[in-house]
Amino acid sequence: VIQSSGELLEILYKMGCDNDRDPWWWPQSGSFEVIAGAVLTQNTKWQNVEKALANLQNSDTLNLKDIASMPREKLAGLIKPSGFYNTKAKYLQNLCQNIQSGFGDFTSFCEGVSREWLLGQKGLGEESCDAILNYACYREIFVVDRYTHRLLSACGYEFERYEDIQQWAMETIGGYEEVFADMELAQVYARLHGMIVEYAKEDKKFTKIQEWL
DNA sequence: GGCCAGGCACAGC
DNA sequence: GCTGTGCATGGC
Numbered sequence A: 001v002i003q004s005s006g007e008l009l010e011i012l013y014k015m016g017c018d019n020d021r022d023p024w025w026w027p028q029s030g031s032f033e034v035i036a037g038a039v040l041t042q043n044t045k046w047q048n049v050e051k052a053l054a055n056l057q058n059s060d061t062l063n064l065k066d067i068a069s070m071p072r073e074k075l076a077g078l079i080k081p082s083g084f085y086n087t088k089a090k091y092l093q094n095l096c097q098n099i100q101s102g103f104g105d106f107t108s109f110c111e112g113v114s115r116e117w118l119l120g121q122k123g124l125g126e127e128s129c130d131a132i133l134n135y136a137c138y139r140e141i142f143v144v145d146r147y148t149h150r151l152l153s154a155c156g157y158e159f160e161r162y163e164d165i166q167q168w169a170m171e172t173i174g175g176y177e178e179v180f181a182d183m184e185l186a187q188v189y190a191r192l193h194g195m196i197v198e199y200a201k202e203d204k205k206f207t208k209i210q211e212w213l
Numbered sequence B: 001g002g003c004c005a006g007g008c009a010c011a012g013c
Numbered sequence C: 001g002c003t004g005t006g007c008a009t010g011g012c
Helices: A005-015 A032-040 A046-058 A064-069 A072-078 A085-103 A106-112 A115-119 A126-136 A146-154 A162-174 A185-202 A207-212
Strands: none
Touching: A005 A162, A005 A185, A032 A046, A032 A085, A032 A126, A046 A072, A064 A085, A072 A085, A085 A106, A115 A126, A126 A162, A126 A185, A146 A162, A146 A185, A162 A185
């Protein structure tokens, strides 16, 4: 079991001080790209998502309006490198259409959207919803993914449900407010989730973190 | 060639 | 409610 949650958080926080990255970790945070990325990255390496995003960018269609209105086959072709391209094309296009009809544009979407609305969209589960809320809309929500689950397991915790992990993470982070005093809470959540992902890519069993604790 | 990647929907218990 | 399966490409 983790000896000190604060120590773990500080380690992760320091790892996040990479000036080359988006300060919120997710590339192009605060923009529509996050929405597309959240769907495309499902069970897929980010490296392949980048190719799909680049295809959209190069055809000048990486925006709400064009994805909502282009032929689905065309969208599927553009996002092919990210895998599951038929289902993702359907989900992403449907989502963009619903955002347009429900909110109008990206800015209004971010102001007005709720977690419940997102969960009602096909193709968005809890992780994708929270990723959009935190990284696109800058809401105070911590994203839980496979890596977070694995990290806690490696440290001796036995969480099962998504919301249990999320609640634990947000309460724990809240208890170390002074450590992150120079950042907004939403950005702290964003950065820490990102660092868990980055760390896990290098050290899938979290052996280094376990050594430190 | 097998395995996994920044999940989710849907069927069948 | 929980578990299994399909979705599909690309890099190691």
